[in-house]
Amino acid sequence: GEDVEQSLFLSVREGDSSVINCTYTDSSSTYLYWYKQEPGAGLQLLTYIFSNMDMKQDQRLTVLLNKKDKHLSLRIADTQTGDSAIYFCAEKSNQGGKLIFGQGTELSVKP
Amino acid sequence: DGGITQSPKYLFRKEGQNVTLSCEQNLNHDAMYWYRQDPGQGLRLIYYSQIVNDFQKGDIAEGYSVSREKKESFPLTVTSAQKNPTAFYLCASSLREDWIETQYFGPGTRLLVL
Numbered sequence: 256g257e258d259v260e261q262s263l264f265l266s267v268r269e270g271d272s273s274v275i276n277c278t279y280t281d282s283s284s285t286y287l288y289w290y291k292q293e294p295g296a297g298l299q300l301l302t303y304i305f306s307n308m309d310m311k312q313d314q315r316l317t318v319l320l321n322k323k324d325k326h327l328s329l330r331i332a333d334t335q336t337g338d339s340a341i342y343f344c345a346e347k348s349n350q351g352g353k354l355i356f357g358q359g360t361e362l363s364v365k366p
Numbered sequence: 367d368g369g370i371t372q373s374p375k376y377l378f379r380k381e382g383q384n385v386t387l388s389c390e391q392n393l394n395h396d397a398m399y400w401y402r403q404d405p406g407q408g409l410r411l412i413y414y415s416q417i418v419n420d421f422q423k424g425d426i427a428e429g430y431s432v433s434r435e436k437k438e439s440f441p442l443t444v445t446s447a448q449k450n451p452t453a454f455y456l457c458a459s460s461l462r463e464d465w466i467e468t469q470y471f472g473p474g475t476r477l478l479v480l
Contacts, residue, residue, distance in 0.1 A: 263406065297456055297471035298409075310454075343408060347467065350435055353399070353424065354469055356408035 259346055262358035268365055273331040275360045276345035282325060288354065289318065289329045292341045301342075303328070317320040331362075339364045368392065370472035372457050377477045379444065379451060387442045387475045391455035396461060398440035399469065402426060403454040412455075415440055444477060452479050 258280045267273045285306050289300040302320045304311045311318045317330040319330070327344055341345070345354040346361050379385045386420045398415045401409040406438045411424030415434040429448025434440055436447065440459075454476050458469040 276406075288468070291385070292469075295474070295476075297473045298458075298468065300468055301469065303466060352410055353414060354409075356401075358406065358408045 259355050259357040260329045262359045264361050267334050269336055271334055272333045273362055275329045275342050277327040277357055279325050281346055281361045286347040287327050288345045290343045311326045317349060334364050336366060368468060370459055372472040377475055378480050380480050382446045384443055384445050385400045387455055389440045389472060391438055391459045393459060395459035396419050399458040401456045403456060451477055
């Protein structure tokens with residue numbers, strides 16, 4: 256079945272780069288997404304990548320997709336304390352367009 | 367302002383009680399979704415609706431019910447049959463004509479059992 260896996264925690268120093276990794280199982284996924292969740296809030300869409308792309312850059316965010324290994328990563332350059340949050344990757348299922356979410360990676364940025 | 371609103375922010379349920387969580391959107395989106403979030407876990411889909419007067423069960427529909435009488439509204443009822451309802455509930459919506467079909471989320475409702 257469809258499954259998305261993420262590591263649960265990542266801790267970095269302010270100003271460093273953060274790399275959050277995700278693996279997925281459904282090779283027919285068309286779109287993959289990254290969402291950010293701040294404490295007690297809903298999810299905010301950060302970026303997405305179409306499955307025929309290898310890389311997408313949006314300001315401090317870089318998404319890399321390795322379709323062969325079914326591996327997705329989100330790199331945040333110059334990480335700030337305001338980037339501390341939980342980051343979810345998700346793949347779009349072919350069943351009714353629903354999203355399959357990973358468990359979320361809690362990013363902690365230390366000053 | 368366009369967006370998705372959920373109310374209340376916090377909700378308390380007594381044993382044996384049904385409670386209803388509100389979700390409203392003014393984005394003119396066709397599809398709406400309800401997710402449940404538990405600590406350390408990803409989001410799990412409860413119900414979704416792709417069009418008015420139609421909805422489908424998600425992965426964990428037992429103990430929940432929904433209705434979709436209006437395009438902008440998708441209320442979720444947590445029934446007494448749901449034995450472990452304490453969680454953070456998130457509503458989302460998306461536009462079907464949008465090929466990407468990006469889902470946008472509301473701020474969430476935290477349900478606690480007294």
